[in-house]
Amino acid sequence: MSVPFFRSPWQTRELAEQMGQRVTELLQSGHYILGPQVQQFERALAEHFSHDTQAVAVNSGTDALVLALQLLGLKAGDEVIVPAGTFIACYEAIVRVAATPVLVDSLADDFLCSAEQIERLITPRTRAVLAVPLFGDSSATPAIAQRCQKHDLALIEDIAQALGAHTRDTNGRCQQAGTMGDISTASFYPTKTLGAAGDAGAVISSRADLLERARALRNHGRAGAFHSEVGFNSRMDELQAMVLAEGIARLESWLQERRSIAAQYLQHLAGVSDVTLPHQREGHAWNYFVLRSHRREALKEALARRGIDTRIYYDPPIHQQPSYLQRYAPIVLPNVESHSRQALALPLFPGMTASEIEQVVEAVHAASNTLCQ
Numbered sequence: 233m234s235v236p237f238f239r240s241p242w243q244t245r246e247l248a249e250q251m252g253q254r255v256t257e258l259l260q261s262g263h264y265i266l267g268p269q270v271q272q273f274e275r276a277l278a279e280h281f282s283h284d285t286q287a288v289a290v291n292s293g294t295d296a297l298v299l300a301l302q303l304l305g306l307k308a309g310d311e312v313i314v315p316a317g318t319f320i321a322c323y324e325a326i327v328r329v330a331a332t333p334v335l336v337d338s339l340a341d342d343f344l345c346s347a348e349q350i351e352r353l354i355t356p357r358t359r360a361v362l363a364v365p366l367f368g369d370s371s372a373t374p375a376i377a378q379r380c381q382k383h384d385l386a387l388i389e390d391i392a393q394a395l396g397a398h399t400r401d402t403n404g405r406c407q408q409a410g411t412m413g414d415i416s417t418a419s420f421y422p423t424k425t426l427g428a429a430g431d432a433g434a435v436i437s438s439r440a441d442l443l444e445r446a447r448a449l450r451n452h453g454r455a456g457a458f459h460s461e462v463g464f465n466s467r468m469d470e471l472q473a474m475v476l477a478e479g480i481a482r483l484e485s486w487l488q489e490r491r492s493i494a495a496q497y498l499q500h501l502a503g504v505s506d507v508t509l510p511h512q513r514e515g516h517a518w519n520y521f522v523l524r525s526h527r528r529e530a531l532k533e534a535l536a537r538r539g540i541d542t543r544i545y546y547d548p549p550i551h552q553q554p555s556y557l558q559r560y561a562p563i564v565l566p567n568v569e570s571h572s573r574q575a576l577a578l579p580l581f582p583g584m585t586a587s588e589i590e591q592v593v594e595a596v597h598a599a600s601n602t603l604c605q
């Protein structure tokens with residue numbers, strides 16, 4: 233029996249059949265874009281956050297990032313500090329608005345970067361920080377938010393991998409991922425903690441002025457008969473909104489499953505030689521369970537031979553990608569570079585069976601035993 237890297241909850245027969253009926257109704261309704269399903273999902277998403285938050289549904293997490301940067305008024309000459317250890321979309325969005333991405337290394341023993349590392353890169357041209365709770369771990373965000381306040385910088389939280397995560401600030405107060413900055417962006421790409429059956433994203437904020445503009449910008453800058461500014465087409469379709477409204481009602485139970493699987497991996501893989509496990513942190517959403525190994529390629533192959541599908545996030549890192557080197561001079565970020573050579577994500581998804589979890593654990597032990605002989 234093989235274990236896939238990911239299986240969407242919508243693939244399971246019960247949910248697929250349940251949604252099938254509703255898809256038929258939706259097709260018959262003739263209302264396909266920005267309709268009642270989108271409104272309902274936007275309300276449900278806003279209610280997920282404790283503050284007085286609003287959400288605007290868009291076409292992808294990448295579009296949400298571009299919109300967020302545009303809403304904050306970022307423009308040519310402005311510097312935005314962003315982790316180098318993240319998905320390429322974070323870098324692309326900054327380039328899209330003509331601002332300058334300033335890439336920050338991660339810590340030696342963590343995929344995240346620290347507030348101190350960010351603070352060292354602040355210049356008179358710095359306007360914003362794009363914080364990324366990578367793999368679902370938002371533990372570094374409160375300190376980053378504090379530095380942003382101190383230096384009067386805008387903070388964008390890209391919670392593409394951390395919807396449902398929480399952490400504690402220095403006063404011990406619980407902080408939800410997505411509520412610590414000026415504006416947050418989410419992705420509902422199928423593998424995220426809340427996945428659609430296609431592309432979708434959202435912009436989230438408690439600043440009503442920003443979101444009113446977001447609503448216009450996603451639809452060609454349209455407000456009534458007028459096009460108030462040059463926007464783009466980033467509308468969410470009704471089908472994705474319907475799937476997502478169903479999904480968000482299940483998010484808490486999916487997160488519980490993710491946390492339980494991660495806890496089992498952490499317990500049963502502790503001490504495996506040449507495997508560094510991810511940090512266990514309160515409120516981690518465990519979008520991805522990423523370990524590190526000096527023999528990553530061999531481990532990946534050994535797991536594949538045992539039927540276990542894994543993924544690599546992110547290699548090469550942003551600053552070694554052609555799309556970066558076309559524009560900017562080469563830089564060296566030793567920790568991100570070493571993590572990118574060592575990172576390997578194990579299967580982890582809601583609906584994973586006890587036997588699948590056991591197979592992964594056994595395969596990692598077996599692979600490590602053969603590799604370390």
Ligand SMILES: *Cc1c(COP(=O)(O)O)cnc(C)c1O
Pocket residue numbers: 292293294295318319321322364390392393418419420421431432433
């Ligand atoms: C997935 C992801 C995005 C992009 O989302 P899309 O919906 O695929 O455009 C942006 N940032 C991070 C950190 C992501 O993981």
